[in-house]
Amino acid sequence: MKTGFYPGCSMKGSAREYSESLLAVARELNRELPEVPDWNCCGATAAHNLDPDLALALPARILAAAEKDGMDEVLVPCAACYSRLKVTRHELLEDEQLRQRISGLVEADYRGSTEVLNILEWLSRVPELEKHVKKPFQRKVACYYGCLLVRPAGIVKFDRPEDPQTMDLLMRKLGAEPIDWAFKTECCGAGFSVSRTDLVAKLSGHILEDAVSRGAEAVIVACPMCHLNLDMRRPNIEKRAGKKISIPVIYITQALGLAMGLPAKKLGLQRHKVAVKISAANAAAKDI
């Protein structure tokens, strides 16, 4: 079984700590994650907003490259890239004529043997994850899935579309206490981070305020866009809310890394806008 890795563009730039923490954790777990050869951008929101063919062609080239390399599956940790690859795979396999036309556009044939995997699926398959935990993450956490890991439900076929549990179960294994809350899969404002920052401040603000009011000490995410909006856009969120909101936003791979006892710097925690002043061990432990 060969599992490839599609980092996507954000993990090479604004979300590099997601990549750093994933690779650090993978090393500890003895998992190899070779990158898809000469991968390109998936096109994200822009492509499907402006150009339907491009929206399928860009992911099709990635899938074809992974398939040609003999990868049985590709891990796509960015929820937005995951959605584009998963939707493209679905559409191409549903419609043979479309598949042939898109194959012609990208000069590569994707036959559908390579599956697309999200980060929660990949982590859930680690047998006895609990055994790797050295410093239990004894904190109340809000597991935030966002939109695209779980929707459209008929295509991604992963967990429940409005009250998913996979991340909650993973965090429980790390020793955390996931809270029950209302904004698990509400939208953070996604690709409007630059063009409509005002709307991101509003939507992301609602998410953080609910997490805080229910006693969460950290928000756990699995998507670079969610992290960007909840963490880097914090000044905009605070300005709109008219108050300080200091809850940190942590990638699931960083939480796992901390629980495994990996140093914070290796997990890229110093790159966050909102300081992560909690360590994996219990509240009495020294801040990192």
Add this chain to the structure above:
Amino acid sequence: MRSDPHVHAAGAALADLVLKKTGVDVARCYQCGKCSAGCPLAAEMDFPPSQIMHLLQLRDLPGFAEMALRSHTIWLCLTCEICFCRCPMELDIPKVMDALRHEALARGMVHPKAKDILAFHRAFLDSVRVTGRLFEMGQVVDYKLRSGHFLQDMLQAPWMFWVGKLHLLPERVRDRRALKRIFARTRRAGEKRP
């Protein structure tokens, strides 16, 4: 719907085009309003999603289809998929929004308030066309030029650079020609890519 007395003589209604491009038959929507109730940005929209569906259902009653194409709504839709998730008729409304955006672009009917959103998307694709991967720094500069918002996030960039999130040089795909060919082949009528 074929026997609809309101079908415009000039040609197919927008609803037919939507059906052809997305497989969604808007006539199946019975206006329960769950999409509008769940939409995170309904309050910002000129027409909430269910009303967009209604405008399409009115077919070619003069002006209604155009109202949908000229709406701010279709550009505010974030494709969060909550409407599709909750629709009792399982109508893929985000896909309809995509089709309406493409049509609004082709007909030059983009809502004036959507100009920043469009500028961002175009700057994004510009970057990918040239390097094959998104170059965040290049995209932001491109966006500023397109939108005129030169001062926005002036302090964000140095901070991002400081913590190592912003690269000064782009990551590039080796086979950039292949990417350029894909972009050339998928170029659509009405969509200018300078």
